Amino acid sequence: MPSADTPSAIDCDALVIGAGPVGLFQVFQLGLQGVHAEVVDALPVPGGQCIELYADKPIYDIPAVQVCTGRELVERLLRQIAPFAPRFHLGQEVSALAPRDDGRFDLRTSAGQAFIARSVFIAGGVGAFQPRQLKVDGIERHVGRQVFYRLPAPALLAGRQVLVVGGEDAAVDAVLQLADASDEPGSTARPARITLLHRRATLTAEAGALARLQAHVASGLVHFEVGQILGLAQSDGEPPLLTAVQVIGDDDHQRHLATDLIVACLGVSPKLGPIATWGLALERRQLVVDAAHFETSTPGIFAVGDVVTYPGKKKLILCGFHEATLAAFAAAARLRPDQPVLLQYTTTSPRLHQLLGVATPAKA
Amino acid sequence: MPSADTPSAIDCDALVIGAGPVGLFQVFQLGLQGVHAEVVDALPVPGGQCIELYADKPIYDIPAVQVCTGRELVERLLRQIAPFAPRFHLGQEVSALAPRDDGRFDLRTSAGQAFIARSVFIAGGVGAFQPRQLKVDGIERHVGRQVFYRLPAPALLAGRQVLVVGGEDAAVDAVLQLADASDEPGSTARPARITLLHRRATLTAEAGALARLQAHVASGLVHFEVGQILGLAQSDGEPPLLTAVQVIGDDDHQRHLATDLIVACLGVSPKLGPIATWGLALERRQLVVDAAHFETSTPGIFAVGDVVTYPGKKKLILCGFHEATLAAFAAAARLRPDQPVLLQYTTTSPRLHQLLGVATPAKA
Numbered sequence: 001m002p003s004a005d006t007p008s009a010i011d012c013d014a015l016v017i018g019a020g021p022v023g024l025f026q027v028f029q030l031g032l033q034g035v036h037a038e039v040v041d042a043l044p045v046p047g048g049q050c051i052e053l054y055a056d057k058p059i060y061d062i063p064a065v066q067v068c069t070g071r072e073l074v075e076r077l078l079r080q081i082a083p084f085a086p087r088f089h090l091g092q093e094v095s096a097l098a099p100r101d102d103g104r105f106d107l108r109t110s111a112g113q114a115f116i117a118r119s120v121f122i123a124g125g126v127g128a129f130q131p132r133q134l135k136v137d138g139i140e141r142h143v144g145r146q147v148f149y150r151l152p153a154p155a156l157l158a159g160r161q162v163l164v165v166g167g168e169d170a171a172v173d174a175v176l177q178l179a180d181a182s183d184e185p186g187s188t189a190r191p192a193r194i195t196l197l198h199r200r201a202t203l204t205a206e207a208g209a210l211a212r213l214q215a216h217v218a219s220g221l222v223h224f225e226v227g228q229i230l231g232l233a234q235s236d237g238e239p240p241l242l243t244a245v246q247v248i249g250d251d252d253h254q255r256h257l258a259t260d261l262i263v264a265c266l267g268v269s270p271k272l273g274p275i276a277t278w279g280l281a282l283e284r285r286q287l288v289v290d291a292a293h294f295e296t297s298t299p300g301i302f303a304v305g306d307v308v309t310y311p312g313k314k315k316l317i318l319c320g321f322h323e324a325t326l327a328a329f330a331a332a333a334r335l336r337p338d339q340p341v342l343l344q345y346t347t348t349s350p351r352l353h354q355l356l357g358v359a360t361p362a363k364a
Numbered sequence: 365m366p367s368a369d370t371p372s373a374i375d376c377d378a379l380v381i382g383a384g385p386v387g388l389f390q391v392f393q394l395g396l397q398g399v400h401a402e403v404v405d406a407l408p409v410p411g412g413q414c415i416e417l418y419a420d421k422p423i424y425d426i427p428a429v430q431v432c433t434g435r436e437l438v439e440r441l442l443r444q445i446a447p448f449a450p451r452f453h454l455g456q457e458v459s460a461l462a463p464r465d466d467g468r469f470d471l472r473t474s475a476g477q478a479f480i481a482r483s484v485f486i487a488g489g490v491g492a493f494q495p496r497q498l499k500v501d502g503i504e505r506h507v508g509r510q511v512f513y514r515l516p517a518p519a520l521l522a523g524r525q526v527l528v529v530g531g532e533d534a535a536v537d538a539v540l541q542l543a544d545a546s547d548e549p550g551s552t553a554r555p556a557r558i559t560l561l562h563r564r565a566t567l568t569a570e571a572g573a574l575a576r577l578q579a580h581v582a583s584g585l586v587h588f589e590v591g592q593i594l595g596l597a598q599s600d601g602e603p604p605l606l607t608a609v610q611v612i613g614d615d616d617h618q619r620h621l622a623t624d625l626i627v628a629c630l631g632v633s634p635k636l637g638p639i640a641t642w643g644l645a646l647e648r649r650q651l652v653v654d655a656a657h658f659e660t661s662t663p664g665i666f667a668v669g670d671v672v673t674y675p676g677k678k679k680l681i682l683c684g685f686h687e688a689t690l691a692a693f694a695a696a697a698r699l700r701p702d703q704p705v706l707l708q709y710t711t712t713s714p715r716l717h718q719l720l721g722v723a724t725p726a727k728a
Contacts, residue, residue, distance in 0.1 A: 025427050032425065060710035060720055061396065063389050063685040064440040065428055067722075070711075076428040291655040292676030312656030312690050314707055321427040322686030326676050343678055346424035347434075356424055358431075 009114035012038045013335055015107060016086075016121045017094050017275075020048020022305035022320030023123030024077040029328035030121075031084030032344075032352055035335060038117075040109055042128035043268075044091040047074035049306075052129050052268055063318055073317075083357045089113055093128045097278045103300065119300050119331045122287060123324070124307040127270035134165060134264040136229050136245075146242040147262045151177060154189035161258050162191040163245065165229070166265035167198035172205040172213055174265050179216045195223040195257060197247065225257065226250050275307070283309050293330035294323045300334060302327040373478035376402045377699055379471060380450075380485045381458050381639075384412020386669035386684030387487030388441040393692035394485075395448030396708075396716055399699060402481075404473055406492035407632075408455040411438035413670075414681075416493050416632055427682055437681075447721045453477055457492045461642045467664065483664050483695045486651060487688070488671040491634035498529060498628040500593050500609075510606040511626045515541060518553035525622050526555040527609065529593070530629035531562035536569040536577055538629050543580045559587040559621060561611065589621065590614050639671070647673050657694035658687045664698060666691040 014030050016023050019041035027037045045051060050059075050070030058067045068076065092111035097120065100106055107115040131149035139147055151157075151174050164175050175196045182190040196213075203210060216222040227247035233256065235241040244256045272285055281288040281297035286309035289296055296303050304327050305320035313319070332341045346352045353360040378394050380387050383405035391401045409415060414423075414434030422431045432440065456475035461484065464470055471479040495513035503511055515521075515538050528539050539560045546554040560577075567574060580586040591611035597620065599605040608620045636649055645652040645661035650673035653660055660667050668691050669684035677683070696705045710716045717724040 021428075028425070028427075054711050057711045058722070060444075060716070060722065061392070062428055063392075063682070064385075064426055064432070064437055064444065066440065066444045068428070073428055076430065080424075080428065080430045292674075310656075312694075314690065314693060316689060316707075318427070318682075318689060319686050322683050325680060325682060326678065329678060330676075343680075347418050347421045352424070358422070358424065 009106075009116050010038060010087075011116045012036070013118045014038070014121060014331065015040065015094075015105075015115050015117035015119075016123055017041075018048060018123035018125055018305070018307075019043070019046035019088060019090070020123060020125045020305065021050055021073055021077055021317050022125070022324055023048065023121070024074070024081055025321050026121050026123050026304060026324040026327065027084055027086045028077070028081045029325045030331065031081065031086075031355060032346070033328050033332040033341070034355060035119075035328070035332060036084065037086045037121075038089065038115060039086050040089045040092060040094050040113075042091070042093045042110075042130065046078060046088060046090070047071070048125050048129075049270075050074050059317070061316065061318065083355065093273060095274050097274075097301075099298065099300075105300065118335055119302065121324075121327060121331070122275060122296070122301065122303040122307055123305045123320070124272070124275055124287075124303070125270065126306055127272040127275070129268040130271050130273075131264070132266040132269050134229070134262070134266065136232060138232055138234075141239060142232075142234075142242050142262075145239070146260065147264065149264055150174075151263055152261075154181060157181070157191050157261065158189050160191050160260040161193040161195070162261045162263060163195045163197055163257060163259045164263045164265060165197050166267070167200060167203045168265075168267060169205045169209070170267065171196065171198070171265035172203060172209050174263055175216070175222055176209060176212055179212075179221050182221060192260075193223065193258075194221065195225055195259075197225045197227060197229070197257070199226070199228045201226050201250070227255075230254065272307075286313075289323075292326065294327035295330060302331060373470075373480050374402060375480045376400070377482045378402070378485060378695065379404065379458075379469075379479050379481035379483075380487055381405075382412060382487035382489055382669070382671075383407070383410035383452060383454070384487060384489045384669065385414055385437055385441055385681050386489070386688055387412065387485070388438070388445055389685050390485050390487055390668060390688040390692065391448055391450045392441070392445045393689045394695065395445065395450075395719060396710070397692050397696040397705070398719060399483075399692070399696060400448065401450045401485075402453065402479060403450050404453045404456060404458050404477075406455070406457045406494070410442060410452060410454070411435070412489050412493075413634075414438050423681070425680065425682065447719065457637060459638050461638075461665075463662065463664075469664065482699055483666065485688075485691060485695070486639060486660070486665065486667040486671055487669045487684070488636070488639055488651075488667070489634065490670055491636040491639070493632040494635050494637075495628070496630040496633050498593070498626070498630065500596060502596055502598075505603060506596075506598075506606050506626075509603070510624065511628065513628055514538075515627055516625075518545060521545070521553050521555050521625065524555050524624040525557040525559070526625045526627060527559045527561055527621060527623045528627045528629060529561050530631070531564060531567050532629075532631060533569045533573070534631065535560065535562070535629035536567060536573050538627055539586055540573060540576055540580075543576075543585050546585060556624075557587065557622075558585065559589055559623075561589045561591060561593070561621070563590070563592045565590050565614070591619075594618065636671075650677075653687075656690065658691035659694060666695060 014037040016039045054070040092109040095110045096108045227249040229245045231246045233244040287303040289308045291310045304323035306315045350360045378401040380403045418434040456473040459474045460472045591613040593609045595610045597608040608622045651667040653672045655674045668687035670679045714724045
């Protein structure tokens with residue numbers, strides 16, 4: 001790992017790894033302590049499991065919120081933390097973390113962003129969400145050139161025979177985006193052919209999206225195939241060029257689909273990933289923390305939410321909120337060892353009102 | 365203490381002491397465990413500190429609730445726990461608690477209600493809110509006959525010279541209630557005279573209430589006096605009869621106010637009270653609990669919220685929510701030792717949906 005001490009490294013008091021609900025509330029509690037946070041998440045948007053796994057499903061056990069969807073919970077938390085203006089670094093994982101001699105930490109993301117952080121908060125949930133991989137022999141060598149796990153830049157799509165693989169919202173949405181781009185007058189991103197391949201005839205997606213897809217299939221703009229990829233056909237060059245996929249259908253009939261570009265939208269699955277390699281004490285792949293400070297075995301590195309274990313731990317969002325709160329108190333004591341960390345109330349503290357950007361009510 | 369094993373004793377799985385926000389959320393978490401709760405509180409309404417100390421003041425640190433008043437927080441929690449239909453026993457304190465030989469607990473309130481509870485949850489906050497006492501020599505002997513800490517039954521007020529003491533909402537509201545009762549045609553509760561006594565000329569209450577008071581003072585229905593009670597004038601009988609109070613004004617001028625009945629509305633102050641006498645381990649007047657189960661030194665008696673101490677404890681409502689959650693899991697394990705206590709999610713569990721009275725969404 002190159003030294004993080006380069007001009008581009010971001011020097012910060014707190015780096016929060018994970019922008020799920022607990023990571024977001026960590027930002028809030030750090031904000032109340034006067035500590036600004038940088039936030040890194042593997043997903044392209046904040047929300048973690050709430051967005052990825054149950055965006056539109058109801059949650060009933062957030063205290064004082066009778067019911068909200070995962071998406072609504074994230075929207076509420078984003079509004080709540082807005083006064084603290086966290087900086088988000090999305091679509092990238094923290095791939096490396098190493099302690100420095102000065103007590104701070106060097107961190108680097110998969111996108112090459114470096115940080116020097118005085119404290120680190122791992123709100124990693126069940127791990128970084130990674131696209132589920134297409135399992136076909138020899139596919140790895142094409143990833144990033146002819147195989148993608150999300151829609152590549154439009155320029156790469158123009159004139160290509162594009163095969164979207166998957167049967168849920170993400171796959172349907174990708175096909176609709178391709179079709180919409182093709183439909184635009186004078187579009188330069190028009191693929192030569194758009195095919196959706198799913199192993200079953202049934203797609204699972206939002207009704208409106210399915211209706212639009214149906215219309216595109218009826219008009220011949222989109223082709224829908226039922227089947228699974230058995231193998232790749234490729235040219236002999238170096239690197240080899242992907243030219244087609246061999247598909248086996250429901251009826252065991254095999255066929256070739258001429259293909260220049262595969263976009264696999266098979267959902268995501270969480271991976272604990274690099275976190276397991278940072279030398280922090282683990283127990284059954286959970287980070288071991290103490291229930292008073294939520295600090296890991298490395299002082300200055302805190303951990304909260306589903307990624308941690310301690311006696312009595314329950315993987316509930318509301319427990320993560322508590323954990324993030326105590327972690328913020330402990331971190332504030334570490335960051336400002338010369339100042340007592342006072343418990344102040346948002347109802348009455350002029351200092352907290354100032355941080356929150358709200359008026360302190362006048363005494364009646 | 366008489367045996368609680370009388371016909372009127374309520375036999376229950378869980379008794380929650382304290383109807384503040386944490387006590388209310390305790391009911392919710394017990395409900396998710398399938399455990400019904402009885403709730404006792406010293407105040408006449410649920411809400412605890414949220415209602416008594418900051419009903420109309422903003423709270424900013426409830427996760428996912430950008431801002432709400434104390435009253436709104438309580439209303440939200442009451443809606444959330446409604447599916448579990450807790451039974452409230454308000455305006456009474458748990459005055460006695462004793463373990464039974466069968467592992468359950470005998471409890472009795474100041475109103476004489478007895479309980480036999482299999483588990484107890486002390487969500488006692490800063491203690492039971494008690495009316496602040498009027499500090500005047502010899503006043504104790506009149507309490508309940510001529511001195512009250514809230515408005516007595518209308519029959520007691522008829523034809524009396526009533527002195528309301530205090531300068532905030534409760535005192536003003538009491539005077540307005542007396543005035544309204546006097547104004548009703550054919551009222552039998554009309555006092556002979558209504559006087560409000562406050563040590564300063566400035567009253568602190570809601571603007572509308574102050575305006576109505578002003579009108580009653582202008583019409584001569586209510587008299588307003590500035591001063592403090594120095595002593596009581598009373599007859600020689602046994603018990604003696606209170607006849608007047610001696611008052612000293614701002615101007616050091618002393619005077620007598622003929623008085624049959626005093627209603628002191630001086631606010632409330634919390635008292636840990638009987639809880640301290642139940643043999644539970646205390647540390648600086650906080651109940652000692654473990655941070656995994658939130659159980660006190662007596663198995664089966666749990667404690668949560670501001671009344672507890674453990675390493676790292678912060679007196680924040682959101683921490684109490686977490687504590688109540690882990691206490692409910694621990695209690696469920698104790699109440700149903702033969703069944704594993706599973707962590708289920710309100711988003712996905714048909715069992716929790718049934719308990720909450722909501723429909724389980726069909727799979728798409």
